[in-house]
Amino acid sequence: KNQVEQSPQSLIILEGKNCTLQCNYTVSPFSNLRWYKQDTGRGPVSLTIMTFSENTKSNGRYTATLDADTKQSSLHITASQLSDSASYICVVSANNQGGKLIFGQGTELSVKP
Amino acid sequence: DADVTQTPRNRITKTGKRIMLECSQTKGHDRMYWYRQDPGLGLRLIYYSFDVKDINKGEISDGYSVSRQAQAKFSLSLESAIPNQTALYFCATSESRDSNTGELFFGEGSRLTVL
Numbered sequence: 744k745n746q747v748e749q750s751p752q753s754l755i756i757l758e759g760k761n762c763t764l765q766c767n768y769t770v771s772p773f774s775n776l777r778w779y780k781q782d783t784g785r786g787p788v789s790l791t792i793m794t795f796s797e798n799t800k801s802n803g804r805y806t807a808t809l810d811a812d813t814k815q816s817s818l819h820i821t822a823s824q825l826s827d828s829a830s831y832i833c834v835v836s837a838n839n840q841g842g843k844l845i846f847g848q849g850t851e852l853s854v855k856p
Numbered sequence: 857d858a859d860v861t862q863t864p865r866n867r868i869t870k871t872g873k874r875i876m877l878e879c880s881q882t883k884g885h886d887r888m889y890w891y892r893q894d895p896g897l898g899l900r901l902i903y904y905s906f907d908v909k910d911i912n913k914g915e916i917s918d919g920y921s922v923s924r925q926a927q928a929k930f931s932l933s934l935e936s937a938i939p940n941q942t943a944l945y946f947c948a949t950s951e952s953r954d955s956n957t958g959e960l961f962f963g964e965g966s967r968l969t970v971l
């Protein structure tokens with residue numbers, strides 16, 4: 744069964760600190776992996792999209808890594824800011840089923856001053 | 857103005873009522889989607905449309921129907937709302953027919969409460 748599991752479920756860090764969010768998937772055949780940021784009461788916004796051949800991708804203070812062999816991805820946030828408080832969603836696309844997207848349940852990040 | 861606009865943003869209704877959620881986009885994308893988000897669960901696909909003449913069921917289409925009135929408009933209907941349809945609903949668009957690479961652009965969401 745195609746699944747995307749994220750950990751931790753929630754995380755509280757102090758402003759200025761770094762953190763890493765994890766995503767494990769069992770989707771096969773794999774096409775790409777995406778990270779989205781969802782602010783409270785808003786729609787998700789894309790941070791990165793990585794294909795099979797990419798193992799790291801950055802977007803400002805956000806860096807995503809992908810290990811297609813172990814089927815794991817991480818999202819590293821550097822020098823966190825209060826505005827980073829949000830839910831971070833990992834999404835994996837299957838290369839069959841018309842590119843079906845499988846969504847993780849999200850990690851709720853809270854950055855405290 | 858937002859590229860993907862959903863109306864209403866919030867709605868409270870009673871069991872058995874008919875509800876329509878509307879979505880319009882100015883991005884010129886062919887593909888449009890309706891998702892449902894529940895606490896602790898990932899987004900789940902209700903319906904999607906490749907173009908005006910193409911409508912497809914997603915993983916949880918029971919109890920819902922859609923209409924693609926134009927390239928820019930995609931509406932979701934609940935013919936007879938029930939309490940377990942209480943959720944946050946998102947419309948999304950993508951540019952590419954190949955959703956393997958097409959980025960999704962989401963609306964701001966419509967929060968529906970069915971009493």
